[in-house]
Amino acid sequence: MSPLRVRIWRGAETGNFSEYEVPRExxxxxxxxxxxxxxxxxxxxxxxxxxxxxxxxxxxxxxxGVSRWxxxxxxxxxxxxxxLEIGPLHxxxxxxDLVTDMREFFNKWAKAKGQFTGSRTRHEEFERVAPxxxxxxxxxxxxxxxxxxxxxxxxxxVSWNPEYLGPAALNRAWTxxxxxxxxxxxxxxxxxxxxxxxxxxxxHMSCTERCPKQISPTAGIAGLKRAVLKAALKGEL
Amino acid sequence: xxxxxxxxxxxxxxxxxxxxxxxxxxxxxxxxxxxxGGLTGAEILSRTRGNFGWLGFYTVFVLxxxxxxxxxxxxxxxxxxxxxxxxxxxxxxxxxxxLAFMGLRAVFAVFT
Numbered sequence: 001m002s003p004l005r006v007r008i009w010r011g012a013e014t015g016n017f018s019e020y021e022v023p024r025e026x027x028x029x030x031x032x033x034x035x036x037x038x039x040x041x042x043x044x045x046x047x048x049x050x051x052x053x054x055x056x057x058x059x060x061x062x063x064x065g066v067s068r069w070x071x072x073x074x075x076x077x078x079x080x081x082x083x084l085e086i087g088p089l090h091x092x093x094x095x096x097d098l099v100t101d102m103r104e105f106f107n108k109w110a111k112a113k114g115q116f117t118g119s120r121t122r123h124e125e126f127e128r129v130a131p132x133x134x135x136x137x138x139x140x141x142x143x144x145x146x147x148x149x150x151x152x153x154x155x156x157x158v159s160w161n162p163e164y165l166g167p168a169a170l171n172r173a174w175t176x177x178x179x180x181x182x183x184x185x186x187x188x189x190x191x192x193x194x195x196x197x198x199x200x201x202x203x204h205m206s207c208t209e210r211c212p213k214q215i216s217p218t219a220g221i222a223g224l225k226r227a228v229l230k231a232a233l234k235g236e237l
Numbered sequence: 238x239x240x241x242x243x244x245x246x247x248x249x250x251x252x253x254x255x256x257x258x259x260x261x262x263x264x265x266x267x268x269x270x271x272x273x274g275g276l277t278g279a280e281i282l283s284r285t286r287g288n289f290g291w292l293g294f295y296t297v298f299v300l301x302x303x304x305x306x307x308x309x310x311x312x313x314x315x316x317x318x319x320x321x322x323x324x325x326x327x328x329x330x331x332x333x334x335x336l337a338f339m340g341l342r343a344v345f346a347v348f349t
Contacts (some may be wrong), residue, residue, distance in 0.1 A: 157316070160315075160316035160317070161315060161316055190240055190241070191240075193240040193241065193243065193244040194239070194240035194241075194242075194243030194244055195238075195240075195243050195315065196240075197240065199243060199244060199246075199247040200312075225247070228244050229244075229248060232241070232244055232245060232248060237240075237241050237244060
């Protein structure tokens with residue numbers, strides 16, 4: 001197999017792509033390519049990874065312009081004529097090379113009231129949630145988010161409106177709104193309504209198309225719009 | 238503007254879109270019916286003058302436009318031109334009033 005020609009972003013907000021030649025391997029992932037460059041060609045290259053098996057959500061980058069989890073993206077699937085262009089995620093400040101500042105991304109989870117608020121104490125019985133109930137199934141559909149930022153990086157609305165909470169935070173809010181144990185539903189709906197929240201979504205569905213965990217934040221955001229509508233009509237918003 | 242008002246703007250835009258969908262279908266059907274054998278001002282006026290049905294229909298149509306268009310324009314101004322200050326909403330309120338005024342004026346002109 002002929003070697004890969006790889007262009008990797010070097011710098012911060014300003015910088016340029018540097019070109020490297022990387023040997024092609026069987027079952028090679030994009031993360032393998034970046035790791036090869038850092039270990040064999042240029043130790044100053046900055047990038048993030050941890051688990052290497054699609055659990056931690058730390059290795060997301062753009063590959064040939066598309067945001068992806070690199071540890072589970074095979075080169076064979078994405079290389080264009082044996083060429084790869086690897087850059088940092090979009091819509092986030094670049095710290096260095098392939099490392100972005102994820103603070104705003106996670107701060108928005110907090111703004112969307114992304115934390116569970118229970119109503120029982122340790123002295124009470126566990127609340128029982130039937131696995132086949134409609135609410136639990138909705139939670140199941142969205143709960144596997146690993147916080148990689150691929151949806152946030154792919155979202156046009158985030159790039160147009162920096163206040164927009166983004167697909168991941170809204171998906172998190174939706175799973176909590178469907179959690180029958182949660183006691184902060186009204187407060188959370190107020191936090192996710194309006195210009196910065198679910199009502200700004202244009203339903204482009206880039207988040208749903210790109211989510212490596214096959215979650216549909218678009219469906220969750222639509223659910224939030226319905227929930228806000230019901231609350232508004234009842235005068236509870 | 239608080240999140241509750243913003244949510245109501247979204248609801249207003251969706252509800253007015255539903256009204257507009259119906260109004261546009263009726264309007265297009267009327268045009269197709271009306272242009273048979275040529276279209277004249279006198280023919281239009283003979284249909285609309287003193288007709289409370291058309292007065293009511295086009296009043297609803299104009300009001301739905303006056304609700305729908307400024308809210309959509311608000312998203313465009315926010316996302317494409319980064320205009321997020323309160324002045325944007327005042328300007329759009331003036332735009333909505335202008336649309337309603339001009340539209341209703343036209344509706345009454347063909348009624349009386």
